[in-house]
Amino acid sequence: xxxxxxxxxxxxxxxxxxxxxxxxxxxxxxxxxxxxxxxxxxxxxxxxxxxxxxxxxxxxxxxxxxxxxxxxxxxxxxxxxxxxxxxxxxxxxxxxxxxxxxxxxxxxxxxxxxxxxxxxxxxxxxxxxxxxxxxxxxxxxxxxxxxxxxxxxxxxxxxxxxxxxxxxxxxxxxxxxxxxxxxxxxxxxxxxxxxxxxxxxxxxxxxxxxxxxxxxxxxxxxxxxxxxxxxxxxxxxxxxxxxxxxxxxxxxxxxxxxxxxxxxxxxxxxxxxxxxxxxxxxxxxxxxxxxxxxxxxxxxxxxxxxxxxxxxxxxxxxxxxxxxxxxxxxxxxxxxxxxxxxxxxxxxxxxxxxxxxxxxxxxxxxxxxxxxxxxxxxxxxxxxxxxxxxxxxxxxxxxxxxxxxxxxxxxxxxxxxxxxxxxxxxxx
Numbered sequence: 186x187x188x189x190x191x192x193x194x195x196x197x198x199x200x201x202x203x204x205x206x207x208x209x210x211x212x213x214x215x216x217x218x219x220x221x222x223x224x225x226x227x228x229x230x231x232x233x234x235x236x237x238x239x240x241x242x243x244x245x246x247x248x249x250x251x252x253x254x255x256x257x258x259x260x261x262x263x264x265x266x267x268x269x270x271x272x273x274x275x276x277x278x279x280x281x282x283x284x285x286x287x288x289x290x291x292x293x294x295x296x297x298x299x300x301x302x303x304x305x306x307x308x309x310x311x312x313x314x315x316x317x318x319x320x321x322x323x324x325x326x327x328x329x330x331x332x333x334x335x336x337x338x339x340x341x342x343x344x345x346x347x348x349x350x351x352x353x354x355x356x357x358x359x360x361x362x363x364x365x366x367x368x369x370x371x372x373x374x375x376x377x378x379x380x381x382x383x384x385x386x387x388x389x390x391x392x393x394x395x396x397x398x399x400x401x402x403x404x405x406x407x408x409x410x411x412x413x414x415x416x417x418x419x420x421x422x423x424x425x426x427x428x429x430x431x432x433x434x435x436x437x438x439x440x441x442x443x444x445x446x447x448x449x450x451x452x453x454x455x456x457x458x459x460x461x462x463x464x465x466x467x468x469x470x471x472x473x474x475x476x477x478x479x480x481x482x483x484x485x486x487x488x489x490x491x492x493x494x495x496x497x498x499x500x501x502x503x504x505x506x507x508x509x510x511x512x513x514x515x516x517x518x519x520x521x522x523x524x525x526x527x528x529x530x531x532x533x534x535x536x537x538x539x540x541x542x543x544x545x546x547x548x549x550x551x552x553x554x555x556x557x558x559x560x561x562x563x564x565x566x567x568x569x570x571x572x573x574x575x576x577x578x579x580x581x582x583x584x585x586x587x588x589x590x591x592x593x594x595x596x597x598x599x600x601x602x603x604x605x606x607x608x609x610x611x612x613x
Contacts, residue, residue: 227327227591231260232318232336236279238435239501243358244332246399250582256591261321263336266314275310284438284463291521298364307365311338319343328352328589334365345370352588355390356399356581357381360500360534361526364388373588375581377505380534392588396581400502404509407490416491420484422457422477427554429454430492430512431476432503437463439498440518442473448496449475451547453554457492459485459503486510494553497537500527504537508572513553515540535571 229251233244241262248258264272297303318339322329328351331337343349352372359366360377362384367374373392376382382393407413417424429448433439437460445456456476460467470478482488485506489495495507495514504527507514516528516539532539540549586592 227255227589228257228259228323228325229585229589230322230326230329231258232263232329232331232333232340233260234263234333234336236264236276236333237501239358240332242502243356243399244330246401247330247332247356247581247585249401250399250580251585254582254586254591256586257325259321259323261318263314263318263331263333263339266317266321266339267310268313268317271310271313280436284436288521291525294363294522294526304364307335308338308342308368311335312342314339315343315348319348322349326351327591328354328585330354330356330585331371332356332358334363334368337366337371338368341368341370343370344372354585354588357385358502359523359527360530360536361523362388362390363523363526366390373584375584378534378536378575380530384530394584395578396584397576397578398505398509399581400505400509400576401486403486404489404506405486406511413491416487420487420491422491423455427454427494428457428492429494429496429550430488431456431458431496432498433459433461433463433466434499434501434503435461435481437461437466439520439524441466441498442469444496444498444518445470445475446473447543447546448550451550453547453550454493456496457488459488494550498528499524500531500537504531505575508536508575511573513572515549515553517546536575537572 229248231244231248233240235241244260248260251258262272264276266272267275293303297307314336329340329349331340331353337353337355340349340353344353353370354373354375355366355368355371356375357366357377360381362376362381367385367388367390371391373394374385374390375394375396376385377396377398379395382395385393407416414424417428422428431441431444431448433441441458441460445458448454448456458466458470458476458478459482460470460478460480462481464480467478467480470476479488485503489507489510489512492512495503495512496517497504497507497514498517498519500516500519500523504514514537516531516537519525519528519539528537528539531537538549538553540546583592
């Protein structure tokens with residue numbers, strides 16, 4: 186998978202680089218190669234991976250925003266850069282684990298944190314893409330942005346070896362940071378919140394900045410009961426009943442059947458199940474009769490806005506989209522591995538409550554549906570929810586432009602100095 190976004194759109198606006206309590210020595214010290222005259226244009230190459238929709242979704246939105254600032258963006262699927270059919274095999278094995286034996290993925294995810302041998306093997310696999318990665322970088326590339334851990338490993342190694350003369354930036358797509366995300370040689374790490382910023386710092390990441398999640402502008406709040414009723418009518422959903430949207434990623438994985446039955450049993454909301462591309466799951470939900478089963482849809486902004494609460498199990502892109510819309514979330518029956526790790530991080534950050542026992546499902550849903558889920562945070566003269574505060578950080582695209590030396594009056598050394606200054610104090 187490769188796609189190109191040409192230059193165009195409005196010019197860049199100012200951005201402030203901030204971070205959590207990051208030690209000053211976490212700012213990269215290896216050589217940078219800025220262009221002598223930073224300009225508005227330039228090419229940014231983004232590396233993603235077609236494992237679910239989260240990495241690709243973040244890459245696509247980041248590319249769209251950079252294009253609006255006058256850049257040309259090329260996006261590559263890291264799995265396509267691996268030799269032969271290895272990338273396809275890795276994608277298939279991952280999908281099989283999540284659908285058939287999710288516990289095995291949870292075990293592997295944990296072992297990759299503990300075992301240097303397994304981590305070394307993963308890093309070795311990433312290096313198989315190094316030569317092809319260099320081959321797809323045009324001469325006018327000004328920065329490489331990775332939205333996938335193994336891509337960060339490969340690009341960081343190239344940078345450290347002096348074979349890549351432009352900044353490498355990792356965009357951390359998740360609220361939890363696995364050790365594979367942090368690769369030697371990467372110049373900067375963009376985190377979505379102070380919680381993943383702290384995790385990245387503990388793992389030795391350099392150049393950490395907290396940025397606003399790259400969520401498409403279509404995911405925005407819908408004001409008023411009349412507007413919501415119209416959305417529901419358009420989507421074919423009950424107009425007046427409380428609705429709980431149950432999401433399970435684009436692959437429709439996890440203990441969704443149990444989740445649907447248990448949400449329905451509370452009597453608090455009608456389950457609406459986004460089954461993604463999992464047609465078998467859609468069939469099972471239809472046959473069980475506990476909720477409304479939906480297949481793949483391009484109307485996720487409207488669907489999120491039409492429902493009263495979102496029940497999620499992976500803490501990925503859909504969670505960020507729901508927070509952008511303003512629909513409250515809960516985490517329940519989380520997918521082992523990254524799903525549980527993300528949900529724990531979301532709970533620790535005060536963004537999404539994690540329900541760990543079936544007996545707690547009804548009380549937490551009741552609290553969330555009544556609007557008493559989390560206290561507001563002060564924001565000047567107003568008060569905002571922790572989820573709304575997430576979108577007050579500097580933009581990811583603007584930060585990438587600064588790090589690439591593509592902002593007028595900005596250079597790469599100045600961007601590094603800004604990261605160093607930001608590391609002196611925490612961001613709320």
